[in-house]
Amino acid sequence: MSTSDTSERLIESTRELLWERGYVGTSPKAIQQRAGAGQGSMYHHFSGKPDLALAAIRRTAQEMRGKAEQQLGGPGTAVERITAYLRRERDVLKGCPVGRLTQDPDVMADAALRAPVDETFVWLRGRLAEVLAEGVARGELSAGLDPAVTAATVVAVLQGGYVLARAAGSPAPFEEAVDGVLGLLAAQSA
Numbered sequence: 001m002s003t004s005d006t007s008e009r010l011i012e013s014t015r016e017l018l019w020e021r022g023y024v025g026t027s028p029k030a031i032q033q034r035a036g037a038g039q040g041s042m043y044h045h046f047s048g049k050p051d052l053a054l055a056a057i058r059r060t061a062q063e064m065r066g067k068a069e070q071q072l073g074g075p076g077t078a079v080e081r082i083t084a085y086l087r088r089e090r091d092v093l094k095g096c097p098v099g100r101l102t103q104d105p106d107v108m109a110d111a112a113l114r115a116p117v118d119e120t121f122v123w124l125r126g127r128l129a130e131v132l133a134e135g136v137a138r139g140e141l142s143a144g145l146d147p148a149v150t151a152a153t154v155v156a157v158l159q160g161g162y163v164l165a166r167a168a169g170s171p172a173p174f175e176e177a178v179d180g181v182l183g184l185l186a187a188q189s190a
Contacts, residue, residue, distance in 0.1 A: 006035070006037050006041050006045065007045040007046075009035040009036065009037060010031060010032075010035045010037055010041070010042055010045060010046065010052060011052070011055050011056050011059055012035075012056075013031050013034035013035040014026065014031050014052050014053060014055070014056035015056040015059060015060055016034065017030055017031060017034060018053065018056055018057070018060075018101070018104075019094075019097065019100070022104045022106070022107075023053060023104050023106035023107050023113070024106050026049070026053070027049075028042060028048070028049050031049070031052065050110065050112070050113065053107075053113060054112055054113055054116070057101065057107070057113055057116050057117065058116045060097050060098060060101075061098055061116040061117065061119065061120040063097075064096075064097060064098050064120060064124075065120060065123060065124075067088070068085055068124060068127065069127070070088075071084035071085035071088055072085050072127055072128070072131050077135060077138075077140045078131045078132055078134055078135025078136075078138075078140055078141060079135065079140065079141070079182075079185050079186065079189060081131055082128065082131060082132075082154065082182075082185065083182055086154070086158065086178045086181070086182065087178065092161075092162060092165045092171040092174045093165060093166060093169070093170075093171060095162045095163075095166055096158070096159060096162050098117055098120050098121070099159045099162060101113075101117045102117060121155060124151075124155055125148070125151045125152050125155050126151070127151075128147075128150075128151035128154050128155065129147040129148045129150075129151035130147075132145065132147035132150050132151055133147040139190050140189060140190060141185075141188050141189060141190055142188045142189075142190055143190075145188045150185075150188075153181065153184075154181055154185075157177050157178070157180065157181040158177075158178070158181075160177060161173060161174035161175075161176075161177035161178060162174060164177060
């Protein structure tokens, strides 16, 4: 087994444990057990739990950006691309893998761990604003639409939809929130 395989298993195990247990509940021992790696291997690749958690959070953020870009960078009008993004298959009841990190006080208290979370949401708002600005420029959307404010609204509705769905134990509130924001966008169609 190569050292890159071990490093990969450590990162993936940390991603899973952060998701399941949060930062405090993710011990180095649990990471090592799940990854099938010894303490020496972990500290060979990473300086400690914070370093490994940062690698895991960056990986999760990178994955989320890649999935979002598949729809946002795809074919179609601005509203069609945003619709594809909002309606893509998700495990709604588990919540957003990046958004859930904002509910972890230990991640939010650490500037280094919080940074990739914030960067991901800044990127997402910016990318959505670009798509909306393209729609305005092509005459698909009302000239009065503010792409940056609308993008922030789309992200807030998406994250809020996850929260409502988890609270209800049903994806229905998420789907209603998405329907609502898409209705608002449709009303801005030129």
